[in-house]
Amino acid sequence: MNKPKIYRYKTLNGLVTRLRDDLNDSDFVLLYAYNGTGKTRLSMAFKEKGKKNGQSDTLYFNAFTEDLFYWDNDLDNDTERVLKINEKSKFFSGFKELALEERIFAYLERYAEFDFKIDYEKWEINFSKQIKNPAHQSNPELPEYVIQSNIKISRGEENIFIWCIFLAICELTIDGTPSYDWVKYIYIDDPISSLDDNNAIAVASDLSNLLRSGVSEVKTIISSHHNLFFNVVCNELKKNRSKRYFLHKNGIDGHTLRATDDTPFFHHVALLSELKQAIDSDRINTYHFNMLRSILEKTATFFGYDDFSRCIHGVEDEILYARALNLLSHGKYSIYEPVEMGTDNKELFKNILGAFLGKYEFYLPEILAE
Numbered sequence: 001m002n003k004p005k006i007y008r009y010k011t012l013n014g015l016v017t018r019l020r021d022d023l024n025d026s027d028f029v030l031l032y033a034y035n036g037t038g039k040t041r042l043s044m045a046f047k048e049k050g051k052k053n054g055q056s057d058t059l060y061f062n063a064f065t066e067d068l069f070y071w072d073n074d075l076d077n078d079t080e081r082v083l084k085i086n087e088k089s090k091f092f093s094g095f096k097e098l099a100l101e102e103r104i105f106a107y108l109e110r111y112a113e114f115d116f117k118i119d120y121e122k123w124e125i126n127f128s129k130q131i132k133n134p135a136h137q138s139n140p141e142l143p144e145y146v147i148q149s150n151i152k153i154s155r156g157e158e159n160i161f162i163w164c165i166f167l168a169i170c171e172l173t174i175d176g177t178p179s180y181d182w183v184k185y186i187y188i189d190d191p192i193s194s195l196d197d198n199n200a201i202a203v204a205s206d207l208s209n210l211l212r213s214g215v216s217e218v219k220t221i222i223s224s225h226h227n228l229f230f231n232v233v234c235n236e237l238k239k240n241r242s243k244r245y246f247l248h249k250n251g252i253d254g255h256t257l258r259a260t261d262d263t264p265f266f267h268h269v270a271l272l273s274e275l276k277q278a279i280d281s282d283r284i285n286t287y288h289f290n291m292l293r294s295i296l297e298k299t300a301t302f303f304g305y306d307d308f309s310r311c312i313h314g315v316e317d318e319i320l321y322a323r324a325l326n327l328l329s330h331g332k333y334s335i336y337e338p339v340e341m342g343t344d345n346k347e348l349f350k351n352i353l354g355a356f357l358g359k360y361e362f363y364l365p366e367i368l369a370e
Contacts, residue, residue, distance in 0.1 A: 026243050028219070100118075101117070129148055174210070189224075192224075204229045208236030
């Protein structure tokens with residue numbers, strides 16, 4: 001197999017031009033990239049490129065989208081907590097007239113168990129949730145559950161709620177609603193955070209189903225660092241005209257694009273390359289065990305194995321390695337607060353990765369070494 005070509009861009013503007021050109025003959029561009037690559041800056045540069053006479057052509061979802069919402073915690077009385085909406089943003093074009101509650105709730109009920117009400121005069125949202133009635137145990141005649149209003153939902157619940165608003169707006173855009181007829185492109189950057197695998201799959205599937213219904217109306221770019229989410233989106237959209245890339249930061253400002261069409265799921269190989277680089281630099285952190293197990297599980301799925309340990313079957317100390325991966329990959333280790341492994345675990349990690357790479361000869365790209 002020929003080595004896939006790597007395209008290099010010294011500026012974001014050059015990269016944006018490439019992506020917009022790709023969408024002339026494709027419905028979707030899918031980008032896999034690690035955190036810190038500059039995905040959010042790229043999405044904003046893409047939006048700015050499409051501005052003409054102050055009019056944008058891109059509806060986007062990224063970290064800045066969440067900033068359009070902020071909490072009023074009612075510090076004086078601590079009773080009327082509401083989520084405020086920045087009504088000046090074009091994101092909410094026609095929001096008041098269209099009354100989106102039903103569309104939003106149709107998505108929200110798939111992921112969460114709380115209700116909401118939008119006050120379009122005050123531009124604020126009130127949340128409520130059904131909770132167990134503490135008085136029911138002592139007095140069974142009282143209802144077992146009661147509705148608690150004016151609650152402050154968790155950060156994760158807030159994220160998924162905002163995401164459901166975005167899906168509802170995408171639906172309006174695809175349906176040709178005049179308030180969103182300015183949208184030519186939809187740019188989605190890392191739509192999920194802190195979701196378990198089941199919800200990650202559900203979010204990716206729901207998004208793909210929605211976007212497929214509007215391929216003749218708008219073109220879409222999706223970028224993500226989430227392996228499972230990216231996998232599902234790739235599979236869901238593979239029958240459509242789409243281009244897939246691994247996006248990598250090259251130096252201080254430059255970026256590289258590597259097409260994954262001829263080497264599907266290249267990001268798994270890139271993760272292996274990252275683990276190899278961690279060993280070579282002796283910067284092996286606890287979360288690297290999670291990454292290694294994830295790669296073995298996906299390799300097992302590819303080969304049709306019923307367990308990831310089959311990927312190291314036949315190697316010396318396979319039982320020890322399987323137990324170590326089981327035990328050491330269950331911690332909630334964060335890439336944002338890395339903790340270095342102890343010496344013994346480092347050695348064990350090196351041996352497991354070495355045994356795996358010895359059994360399966362992956363081509364590990366030079367892109368990360370650059």
